[in-house]
Every structure is written in structure tokens, then in C-alpha cells.
Amino acid sequence: MTLQSLDTPDFATPPARAILARAGQGARRATARYGLLLGFLALWQVGSSVGWINATVFPPLHLILGALWEGLSSGALLDDIAISLQRSGLAFAAAVGLGIPLGLFMGQIRAVEQALDPILQVFRQTSALALYPVFILLLGLGELSKVFVIFWATLFPVLLATIGGVKEVDRKLIEMARSYGATRRAVFLRVVLPAALPSIFVGLRLSATTALLLLIAAEMIGANRGLGFQVMNAQYNFQIPLMFAAIFLLALFGLAANFALVSVQRRLCRWADAG
Amino acid sequence: MTVLDSIARRGEVTIRDLSKSFTLNGRRLDVLRGIDLHVPGGEVLAIVGPSGCGKTTLLRVLAGLEEPDRGDVLIDGAPVHGIGRQRAVIFQEPRLLPWLTVTENVAFGLEMRGIDRATATEQARHWVRLVGLAGFEAAYPRQLSGGMAQRVGIARALTVQPEILLLDEPLGALDAMTKLTMQEELARIWREQGVTMILVTHDLEEAIFLADRVLVLSKDSGTPPRVIDLHLPRPRDRSASGFVALRRQLMAAFGLH
Structure with missing residues (x-):
């Protein structure tokens, strides 16, 4: 019979470092998740302003x-x-x-x-x-x-x-x-x-x-x-x-x-x- | 057994001339043919036999989950039909409700029997501890190992305090080590609760370890069911000579060596 711990609080890491690490992790996850979307929007904005794409159909x-x-x-x-x-x-x-x-x-x-x-x-x-x-x-x-x-x-x-x-x-x-x-x-x-x-x-x-x-x-x-x-x-x-x-x-x-x-x-x- | 004895001893099961058949692909399959059996209250009866011999069907009829074609099931002398409060079933799979915690799952049986939630939860906590799951009350089934989940299933059955515990290959899906621990656990539960246990198993050693008597069912219609008395002292020792001899005898009955 295994007695696995159900919630594993991080006692080992000091709080400040843990928070920083978590913030870093959060940022990385956000980038992985929304990076492509932001890139797409940026490309639209720049492309439309510079004239790569037709600004009348795709206004900036x-x-x-x-x-x-x-x-x-x-x-x-x-x-x-x-x-x-x-x-x-x-x-x-x-x-x-x-x-x-x-x-x-x-x-x-x-x-x-x-x-x-x-x-x-x-x-x-x-x-x-x-x-x-x-x-x-x-x-x-x-x-x-x-x-x-x-x-x-x-x-x-x-x-x-x-x-x-x-x-x-x-x-x-x-x-x-x-x-x-x-x-x-x-x-x-x-x-x-x-x-x-x-x-x-x-x-x-x-x-x-x-x-x-x-x-x-x-x-x-x-x-x-x-x-x-x-x-x-x-x-x-x-x-x-x-x-x-x-x-x-x-x-x-x-x-x-x-x-x-x-x-x-x-x-x-x-x-x-x-x- | 004296009259007084039989009143004091609850959980007595009698089967009279029980038959049950199924139709499979248009062919009639006689699974149970005129079975007669008496299980005194507090006894452990193991039912063994090759797959397809009807051992699970017999247990399901006893549980009231299937109706027999012919014959009666009597509990404490009275014929019963369908599901009843004297009996609780422990299935091969734990059959836990995934959306309930351990305690809620254990309380579920009581709640279905009309006990209010607070009382049911109170009693469930007690049984959760008794099967060795203290500390896991708030866990969900998917967080448990196979053995732990089966303990929850056992606790749920014990919580309704049945006279008769019907076990359908309850340890069949567990790994070998967990199985041994759980066999000890079942022996302890039986000793402490004094319930009648009817256990379907394909594990002969498990049958010898737990049972007072073993009912051997066979697949072909020519061989009638046999009952083997196990006169072994408890607690049982798997390496004792009597145990080993019985195992050899039973295995020989199945054509194994």
C-alpha cells in the first residue's frame, strides 16, 4: 500500500525564492500560451502600417x-x-x-x-x-x-x-x-x-x-x-x-x-x- | 445447532434448488442447476471453480441483483427477493463514485439506506479509520492506489453493517503483495465483525486462507457441486502442513499440480 502525500507544500524552498520562481514560471507559461497570438496581432499592426498587407481590407x-x-x-x-x-x-x-x-x-x-x-x-x-x-x-x-x-x-x-x-x-x-x-x-x-x-x-x-x-x-x-x-x-x-x-x-x-x-x-x- | 443458537446467530443463508440459465446467441446456457446449500451465520464460504461455472452468477443471485429461474434464497429462514438490507456486496472493482471523497463514498451506502448525511458521515469516518485509511478522508478516488480504493469499497460495505457480506473476487484486480495484505485484512474484519462471508474467488490459496468451507462448482453439467470442509485452525498459516496439503488437494481437483 502506497501512502503518497496528497498535497505537497514546498517547505524546502524559502518563500521569496519560491515566489520569484513561481512568477518566472507563470511568465514562461503565459508566453508559451499567448505568445503566438500576440505575435499575430503585432504582425497585423506592423504589416498593415508598413503596407505589407492591404490596409483597406486589414486596417491597422x-x-x-x-x-x-x-x-x-x-x-x-x-x-x-x-x-x-x-x-x-x-x-x-x-x-x-x-x-x-x-x-x-x-x-x-x-x-x-x-x-x-x-x-x-x-x-x-x-x-x-x-x-x-x-x-x-x-x-x-x-x-x-x-x-x-x-x-x-x-x-x-x-x-x-x-x-x-x-x-x-x-x-x-x-x-x-x-x-x-x-x-x-x-x-x-x-x-x-x-x-x-x-x-x-x-x-x-x-x-x-x-x-x-x-x-x-x-x-x-x-x-x-x-x-x-x-x-x-x-x-x-x-x-x-x-x-x-x-x-x-x-x-x-x-x-x-x-x-x-x-x-x-x-x-x-x-x-x-x-x- | 440448537433452536436458541439459530435465533442468536444471524446471517444464515439457505439456497434451495436454485437454477439459473442465460440465453447466449440463441443457445440456452444452464449456469446454475439445482443448487442446494446451507451457510450457517458467521461462516466464511468460498466459491471456487473455472470461469463460466456460474460462481459469480450465484453470488449475484444471493445479492438480489439477478432473479433465479427456479428455487429460493432464504436468509435467516425467510425467503428473499431482490436487494435487501441484510446483505452488502463488495465487487471486484471498487466501484467508487469519482466525484465523492473517500468519506463521502463510504457514507454513500448508508445514505442510500435513508440515514441522514451527518450521521452517515460520522459513521463513515469510523470505518475509514478501521480499514486503515485515516488521513485520506478528503481524497478523491483517482488519487488512491488500487488497494486503497478497494479498502474504501470494503469500508462502504461494512458501514451498512450487513449480516452477510458478499464478495465477488474482491482482490482479483490487486497486485500480489497488496492481495496478501488485504487477505489478512479480510480475515481480521471477519473475526471482529462476525459477519457471514460468501466469497467468490479464483485464487485457491485465498479460499483456503479465509474460508471455513469451499464450494467447488464445475462447468460441465455431469459433475455436481462439491463442498469441502477446511478443518484448519485460525489464524491460518500459509506454510503449515495442513494448509499446504489442502492446497495440493484442491489443485488436484482442478487438474493442476
């Missing part, structure tokens, strides 16, 4: 940041941000609200899953964008069709990941719980749900990304507000820095959503990182 970053600042400080972009977040947020919330419970249900009951799987696969493989005209015909050109097309595309990642997570729960753990007399409810709450959680989070992250991707497409057709509309509109009016500002904002929201979900996942699935 300071112009983009300037456009972004102007849009934000004048409040012109804030309106677009608000409406875009509302569309994506509503669609994402609806997809999660339907996808997770439905996935948990389908994953547990084989007959339901087998009956619904073919139709789900067909729906999933049908591009939401291809269906957008249909949604517009059905729901009109207003908010509803926009939110619905985002919802449609956002639903499948979280639904399928939840079904997969539930189906892959170790039967042996369920049997163990049953052998202690666990009720169906207890098996679900104490075994199935926690076991499926990491997989559900993978689905949530995919869905969040999808919600933002579809947002742009939805707003490019028949919208007069929103970040997606701004991308198109700025391009038509040849306000390329503003176009990039809107694109950067969208990327930022994607990163923020992912970061938020990863943080929640870390909190809920701490056991998976241990060791």
Missing part, C-alpha cells in the same frame, strides 16, 4: 480599436450589443432549458432514445441556415424567427452531449448504488447526473459557441440592429475598422462565454482535476 489595429472606442463611447454599438446578446441569450437559454432535461430523459430510457434518434439525426444534419427561410416564412421577419434559428442550431450540441453523457454512465456504478437499495430518483441524482455533468458541459460550450455563430447569420438577413447587422452594414458602407470592431466584439463574447462555462465546470467537477 489602432484604427479598429479607435472605431470600437467610438462606437462604445457614443453608445451606437451598445444598442447592437444589447440586442445581439438578447437574441443569443434567449436562444441559448431555451436550448439549454429544453436540451438538458430532454437529454437526461432520452439518455435513460432506451426506447425513447431509439425512437427519437433518427429524427434527431436528420434535424441535426439539416443546416439551420438552410431552414432559416422556412422559419422566416413561418414566424415572420421579426425577432422570433431570428431567435428560433439560433435556438434550433444551439439545441443539438447540448442535447446530444447530454444524451451521450447519460448513456455512457458506468452501469457498474448504477448497480453498486442499486445494491445499497438506491431508489430510481437517488440513482439519477447521485450517480447519473454527476457522471453526465462533464459531458453536459462539453455540450454547453459547443452550444454557446453555436449561439454566437448563428447570431451573425440570423442578423445578416432582415435585421437593422445587432452586431451581425453591423458587420454587414459597416462593410457596405466601407467602414472596415467598424466592421472589425464588431467582429472582435463577437469573438470576445465567445471567449467570455467559454471562460464562464469552464469556470462553472471547474467548480462543479473539481473531482476530475484532483490528482
Whole structure:
């Protein structure tokens, strides 16, 4: 039997040196992680300023940041941000609200899953964008069709990941719980749900990304507000820095959503990182 | 055994004419054929036999995880169906919930039996110490070695204080050294708790080390199950002449030398 120490505090190194060493390590890790990204941005800035790349298509970053600042400080972009977040947020919330419970249900009951799987696969493989005209015909050109097309595309990642997570729960753990007399409810709450959680989070992250991707497409057709509309509109009016500002904002929201979900996942699935 | 004795002694298992078959690729497979067995309370019975002889199936029927096709299982004289509070199973894999700490895993069985969390945790702590895992209460399963994880599984089963402990090759996945330690541990637990233990194993030495009697199941339908009494003093010494002779006898029964 091995008695390995679980947390190994560094008693040996004096505190000051340890802090310095840790700071150095942190800097190195940051460079390894973000170095390439910073290099890319620097190359863009320099290349665009010096004229290696076409500055009309790729304006230098300071112009983009300037456009972004102007849009934000004048409040012109804030309106677009608000409406875009509302569309994506509503669609994402609806997809999660339907996808997770439905996935948990389908994953547990084989007959339901087998009956619904073919139709789900067909729906999933049908591009939401291809269906957008249909949604517009059905729901009109207003908010509803926009939110619905985002919802449609956002639903499948979280639904399928939840079904997969539930189906892959170790039967042996369920049997163990049953052998202690666990009720169906207890098996679900104490075994199935926690076991499926990491997989559900993978689905949530995919869905969040999808919600933002579809947002742009939805707003490019028949919208007069929103970040997606701004991308198109700025391009038509040849306000390329503003176009990039809107694109950067969208990327930022994607990163923020992912970061938020990863943080929640870390909190809920701490056991998976241990060791 | 007198009447008084049988009342005092709990954890008695009787199997009457037990049969169970499976259908595999359209072919009927009689795994258990009319098994009769009586295990007095507090006894250790080892079930051995080649793979496919139905030893695990027998244990799963006793645990209530499988229903027999025919026949009865009686515990303390009363027929039982399904899972019951008198029994706890220790599986070959520890089957710990990866998202629970050692203590939470040990408390899990009690919680499933309706004990409130605080009481269950309190009792779990006691058993964690008893299986030698003091200091690891807050560890997660993936931080444990195989032997430690199996100790957690054993503690979880003991925490519900069963009359009958059903062990399905509990040490089968452990390395040789850990296995020896854990056999001693099981012998100690049995001595201290006085539970009935029914142990499926493919390790003949383990059977002789722990059991009062050994049930030998065979794969072909012609050979009926045999019960071998081990009249060996405890604690058992693997190198004692009686032990060695029994091992030789059992191995010969399996066609080994």
C-alpha cells in the first residue's frame, strides 16, 4: 500500500525564492500560451502600417480599436450589443432549458432514445441556415424567427452531449448504488447526473459557441440592429475598422462565454482535476 | 445447532434448488442447476471453480441483483427477493463514485439506506479509520492506489453493517503483495465483525486462507457441486502442513499440480 502525500507544500524552498520562481514560471507559461497570438496581432499592426498587407481590407489595429472606442463611447454599438446578446441569450437559454432535461430523459430510457434518434439525426444534419427561410416564412421577419434559428442550431450540441453523457454512465456504478437499495430518483441524482455533468458541459460550450455563430447569420438577413447587422452594414458602407470592431466584439463574447462555462465546470467537477 | 443458537446467530443463508440459465446467441446456457446449500451465520464460504461455472452468477443471485429461474434464497429462514438490507456486496472493482471523497463514498451506502448525511458521515469516518485509511478522508478516488480504493469499497460495505457480506473476487484486480495484505485484512474484519462471508474467488490459496468451507462448482453439467470442509485452525498459516496439503488437494481437483 502506497501512502503518497496528497498535497505537497514546498517547505524546502524559502518563500521569496519560491515566489520569484513561481512568477518566472507563470511568465514562461503565459508566453508559451499567448505568445503566438500576440505575435499575430503585432504582425497585423506592423504589416498593415508598413503596407505589407492591404490596409483597406486589414486596417491597422489602432484604427479598429479607435472605431470600437467610438462606437462604445457614443453608445451606437451598445444598442447592437444589447440586442445581439438578447437574441443569443434567449436562444441559448431555451436550448439549454429544453436540451438538458430532454437529454437526461432520452439518455435513460432506451426506447425513447431509439425512437427519437433518427429524427434527431436528420434535424441535426439539416443546416439551420438552410431552414432559416422556412422559419422566416413561418414566424415572420421579426425577432422570433431570428431567435428560433439560433435556438434550433444551439439545441443539438447540448442535447446530444447530454444524451451521450447519460448513456455512457458506468452501469457498474448504477448497480453498486442499486445494491445499497438506491431508489430510481437517488440513482439519477447521485450517480447519473454527476457522471453526465462533464459531458453536459462539453455540450454547453459547443452550444454557446453555436449561439454566437448563428447570431451573425440570423442578423445578416432582415435585421437593422445587432452586431451581425453591423458587420454587414459597416462593410457596405466601407467602414472596415467598424466592421472589425464588431467582429472582435463577437469573438470576445465567445471567449467570455467559454471562460464562464469552464469556470462553472471547474467548480462543479473539481473531482476530475484532483490528482 | 440448537433452536436458541439459530435465533442468536444471524446471517444464515439457505439456497434451495436454485437454477439459473442465460440465453447466449440463441443457445440456452444452464449456469446454475439445482443448487442446494446451507451457510450457517458467521461462516466464511468460498466459491471456487473455472470461469463460466456460474460462481459469480450465484453470488449475484444471493445479492438480489439477478432473479433465479427456479428455487429460493432464504436468509435467516425467510425467503428473499431482490436487494435487501441484510446483505452488502463488495465487487471486484471498487466501484467508487469519482466525484465523492473517500468519506463521502463510504457514507454513500448508508445514505442510500435513508440515514441522514451527518450521521452517515460520522459513521463513515469510523470505518475509514478501521480499514486503515485515516488521513485520506478528503481524497478523491483517482488519487488512491488500487488497494486503497478497494479498502474504501470494503469500508462502504461494512458501514451498512450487513449480516452477510458478499464478495465477488474482491482482490482479483490487486497486485500480489497488496492481495496478501488485504487477505489478512479480510480475515481480521471477519473475526471482529462476525459477519457471514460468501466469497467468490479464483485464487485457491485465498479460499483456503479465509474460508471455513469451499464450494467447488464445475462447468460441465455431469459433475455436481462439491463442498469441502477446511478443518484448519485460525489464524491460518500459509506454510503449515495442513494448509499446504489442502492446497495440493484442491489443485488436484482442478487438474493442476
